[in-house]
Each structure stands twice: as structure tokens, then as C-alpha cells.
Amino acid sequence: xxxxxxxxxxxxxxxxxxxxxxxxxxxxxxxxxxxxxxxxxxxxxxxxxxxxxxxxxxxxxxxxxxxxxxxxxxxxxxxxxxxxxxxxxxxxxxxxxxxxxxxxxxxxxxxxxxxxxxxxxxxxxxxxxxxx
Amino acid sequence: xxxxxxxxxxxxxxxxxxxxxxxxxxxxxxxxxxxxxxxxxxxxxxxxxxxxxxxxxxxxxxxxxxxxxxxxxxxxxxxxxxxxxxxxxxxxxxxxxxxxxxxxxxxxxxxxxxxxxxxxxxxxxxxxxxxx
DNA sequence: CTGCATCCGATGCGATACTG
DNA sequence: CAGTATCGCATCGGATGCAG
Numbered sequence: 001x002x003x004x005x006x007x008x009x010x011x012x013x014x015x016x017x018x019x020x021x022x023x024x025x026x027x028x029x030x031x032x033x034x035x036x037x038x039x040x041x042x043x044x045x046x047x048x049x050x051x052x053x054x055x056x057x058x059x060x061x062x063x064x065x066x067x068x069x070x071x072x073x074x075x076x077x078x079x080x081x082x083x084x085x086x087x088x089x090x091x092x093x094x095x096x097x098x099x100x101x102x103x104x105x106x107x108x109x110x111x112x113x114x115x116x117x118x119x120x121x122x123x124x125x126x127x128x129x130x131x132x
Numbered sequence: 133x134x135x136x137x138x139x140x141x142x143x144x145x146x147x148x149x150x151x152x153x154x155x156x157x158x159x160x161x162x163x164x165x166x167x168x169x170x171x172x173x174x175x176x177x178x179x180x181x182x183x184x185x186x187x188x189x190x191x192x193x194x195x196x197x198x199x200x201x202x203x204x205x206x207x208x209x210x211x212x213x214x215x216x217x218x219x220x221x222x223x224x225x226x227x228x229x230x231x232x233x234x235x236x237x238x239x240x241x242x243x244x245x246x247x248x249x250x251x252x253x254x255x256x257x258x259x260x261x262x263x264x
Numbered sequence: 265c266t267g268c269a270t271c272c273g274a275t276g277c278g279a280t281a282c283t284g
Numbered sequence: 285c286a287g288t289a290t291c292g293c294a295t296c297g298g299a300t301g302c303a304g
Binding site for chain 4: 030055059084
């Protein structure tokens with residue numbers, strides 16, 4: 001696979017890297033991935049997400065959804081009913097993101113204990129490091 | 133941050149989600165992944181990384197490395213030579229992170245055009261959306 | 265119900281200067 | 285060489301109030 005570097009440590013990171021960084025930034029923000037996963041289960045309306053996330057502010061949920069919509073991961077469908085009804089859903093691109101993100105989430109859960117142990121040992125060296 | 137799910141859409145994750153979020157946060161910050169990839173190529177000293185990253189401030193490089201070290205992904209080895217010499221390297225845990233991160237980077241590069249197209253269409257709807 | 269506007273504190277990151 | 289200390293700005297995210 002194409003790596004981020006190219007053998008040289010002082011690498012030529014160009015457009016590839018910029019794209020990667022943008023994705024990583026998106027993945028790193030507090031709610032985007034969670035929203036993607038939620039919408040991966042099933043489409044949902046604004047307040048469904050709001051309740052499911054429990055802690056997100058309305059302002060941030062809006063901007064998160066706008067960002068995902070802007071990047072072409074999520075579709076926004078407005079039904080002009082009496083009280084407005086808006087449904088958000090993952091499109092094909094958004095669903096394709098689910099796989100690599102799950103891989104990362106899987107890694108996180110698999111190695112949670114190790115990371116926590118490392119943190120404990122780092123702040124309290126009386127613990128056995130057991131790191132390499 | 134509090135509980136993420138209330139059993140409605142997410143089922144019952146708590147600790148799992150926290151672990152995932154922390155990893156995602158790490159992955160999302162500006163330099164951590166880059167450092168991991170660089171160290172994945174080969175161990176390096178402080179200023180090697182500094183030069184390779186070209187743009188990072190030493191303050192941030194330091195805190196990035198501390199964070200990775202703290203989480204048990206990177207080892208820091210000091211050789212008490214005349215001018216101090218410190219080598220950073222990925223340990224087994226850090227190397228294991230390389231795979232899922234690469235998957236994500238791969239996704240980013242594969243779908244870069246789509247995302248850029250979506251952004252263009254979003255800010256200028258005169259373009260053909262072509263999104264599903 | 266959905267979403268925008270405003271305020272505001274917390275945090276991230278870069279620039280610079282200084283030290284063992 | 286490998287950091288630490290201090291600053292300043294920009295962005296993120298939460299709270300609240302108003303509107304279509």
C-alpha cells in the first residue's frame with residue numbers, strides 16, 4: 001500500500017498527505033465519527049441524533065452534519081411537512097468510510113488495557129512498565 | 133464526556149466508546165499520526181523528526197512525543213553522550229497501530245477526488261452534484 | 265422540529281527565548 | 285542536541301436565546 005512516507009525521512013508529503021490530514025482531522029473531531037456510525041445503523045432525524053449523542057450541543061451537531069454533508073458523506077433530505085422533518089443518511093461514500101473507521105475503533109478496544117496500563121506506568125513508575 | 137449511548141441507537145457502550153474516542157482524538161491531532169508513520173519507517177532522534185516534519189514547533193513535537201510515550205506507543209531512549217542523544221522508536225503496540233491507520237489513510241487517498249468534488253458542489257450548486 | 269446567532273471558556277498550535 | 289517557559293492567536297465546543 002502507499003505509505004505516507006517514501007523511504008526518505010524528509011519526505012515529499014504533498015496532496016496525498018493533505019487529503020489524509022483532512023480526513024484525519026474529521027475523524028479526530030469529537031462527534032463526526034459517532035454520527036457516521038449512528039447513521040450507519042440507520043438514517044435518523046436531527047433530534048434522534050441529538051438524543052442518541054446525549055451531550056452534544058445543537059450548535060455542534062448542526063456544524064458536524066454540515067461538515068459531513070459538505071464532504072459528501074451524508075445526505076440531507078427535507079420533507080416539507082407541517083413541522084419540518086429532516087432526515088440524515090449515509091450515502092455510498094459515507095458507508096465506505098465505515099470500514100476503515102471500524103478497524104481503528106477495533107484497535108482501540110483491543111488495546112485499551114495496554115494503553116491504560118502504559119498511562120498508569122507513565123505517571124507512576126513504581127508499576128512494572130513491561131514495555132519492550 | 134459522559135455516556136454516549138442510551139440504548140436507543142448505540143446499544144450499551146461506555147468504556148469502549150471512551151477508549152475509541154481517545155484513540156480517535158490522538159489520531160486526529162495534527163502531528164501524532166505523522167510521527168507514528170515516520171517512526172514506523174525507522175527510529176529517529178528528536179531533530180530528525182523536527183526536520184522531517186518541517187513546520188512543527190519543538191514545543192508541539194515534544195508534547196506529541198510525550199503523548200505517544202505516555203500511551204505506550206513510542207519508546208524514548210536516552211544515550212548520555214557528550215551532546216545528549218535521544219532516540220524515539222515505535223514499540224510493538226505502536227507498530228500495531230500502523231495497520232488501521234494506514235487503512236484510513238488509504239481511504240483518504242482513494243476518495244480524495246470525491247470529497248473535493250462534493251465540496252465544490254456544496255459551495256457552488258451550479259455544479260452537477262452527482263452524489264447519489 | 266430544525267437551525268441560526270451570540271457569547272464565552274477551554275484547548276491547540278506556532279513563535280520566540282532560554283537552559284543543561 | 286534536546287528540551288522547558290511564556291506568549292498570543294485561532295479554533296473548537298458548550299450554553300442560551302430567537303426564528304421559520
